[in-house]
Amino acid sequence: MYNHETLIKQYDNLALITELHGNRGLLWNEVIGFIPFITKKQHQGLVVGDFANYQQLDEYSVVIERIKQPFNEMERLNKRGVKQSIVNNLTQIILVVSPEPKPNYLLIDKFILISELMKCQLTIVLNKIDLSVTKIEHELNLYTGLGYELIKISAKTKINELDLIRKLQDHRSVLVGQSGVGKSTITNLLLSSDKIKTRSLSTKSKKGKHTTTATKIHLLNMSTFLTDTPGIENLHPNIHSISDIQKGFVEIYKDNFKCKYRDCSHLNEPSCQVKENVSLNKISEQRYENYKKLISTYL
Ligand SMILES: Nc1nc2c(ncn2[C@@H]2O[C@H](COP(=O)(O)OP(=O)(O)O)[C@@H](O)[C@H]2O)c(=O)[nH]1
Ligand SMILES: [Mg+2]
Ligand SMILES: [Zn+2]
Known part of the structure; x- marks a missing residue:
């Protein structure tokens, strides 16, 4: 469905952050295996799953130089x-x-x-x-x-x-x-x-x-x-607007254009295709209720 960059090159001294405990961690790649590191102040935002460039100091230690901008x-x-x-x-x-x-x-x-x-x-x-x-x-x-x-x-x-x-x-x-x-x-x-x-x-x-x-x-x-x-x-979804919530409901998202108002929230507007489809059982009522619940929780 989604196509991220699937292969991360192992060159450029790139490694995956596999563990973090306070300012200590473990990184890994196929060349060096697991090597412990200590984070510095400028790398406070480091997260497990990040890819980072490192410089090898000796057989047992590395310093992190740059963290790659994460995909998500x-x-x-x-x-x-x-x-x-x-x-x-x-x-x-x-x-x-x-x-x-x-x-x-x-x-x-x-x-x-x-x-x-x-x-x-x-x-x-x-x-x-x-x-x-x-x-x-x-x-x-x-x-x-x-x-x-x-x-x-x-x-x-x-x-x-x-x-x-x-x-x-x-x-x-x-x-x-x-x-x-x-x-x-x-x-x-x-x-x-x-x-x-x-x-x-x-x-x-x-x-x-x-x-x-x-x-x-x-x-x-x-x-x-x-x-x-x-x-x-x-877990906290990164939500800013009602259209962000609609992204989690494919069956609602695709009906957007058939409503009277282009920016229809499908809550109280007249001539709403989504509400119509809920009443016709084309959209599950349970899903629609959860759509409304998520809106009231996060917006
Ligand atoms: N009957 C059955 N029980 C399972 C199965 N998988 C896990 N359990 C049991 O479900 C309970 C919770 O499992 P756990 O792995 O701790 O769940 P978690 O909280 O999601 O990590 C344990 O008692 C497991 O033995 C399964 O395939 N069949
Ligand atoms: Mg568990
Ligand atoms: Zn609508």
Whole structure:
């Protein structure tokens, strides 16, 4: 759907920032592997997922010289209500849902909005298909009808693991979704899979299972990585106007031109094609209600 620069050249001493803890971090590329660095004042805005030019000092240390302007930023509000980037340069958001806990469709529509604003591909992963999924499969038809891809897996019983691995290839992905849907189980499955080669320090150095404490990148190569981030509950879409919110609703966005007013907000205007289509069941009422809820939350 969206076509970012898929291959990052490994020349020019370019590396990917894979971990950050305060002013210390870890960067990686295929030539040097993982090397720790210390950030300087001028690099305070550095974020996991950034690409940076570095100068190698010796075998064990590098200094960062320049940070590449990111393609996009995934942001959240921190405890003090301040915007904060959690991971940069994503090309795909993997939205994990499950029959239990049941999906929160407002949250799903918010994630879809975020992916459209970030110009990221969105892939829905229905996890726990070892349980009864007839109801949720039916509900998710709404989203496949809108053009979003759906993969059905069971991380616990390892069903369709390969479908997911294929979908990760050449994408810089993040797993998002409600607590309990299986994001950590999926990450653990992928990291232990012999079907993909990950270059993650954390898998080697930690005895226990993967738990999410800080944003961390699991690498396949420079153009393929997966991150599992903590605190995605407070993800904050970068919204300035009503048309930004419309971008998250393809079925509403495309009907714009048929309304009486060109800049119709589809809320209270007369002769509104969107409201008409909702009453004709051509647009899902649930999606339209969430469109209105997101407007009242963010504008
Ligand atoms: N039945 C079933 N349970 C699963 C599956 N994947 C994860 N779970 C369980 O769901 C619970 C939450 O999983 P977790 O990975 O911690 O979810 P997270 O909060 O999204 O990271 C755990 O008890 C997992 O064992 C699955 O495919 N099938
Ligand atoms: Mg988890
Ligand atoms: Zn309208």
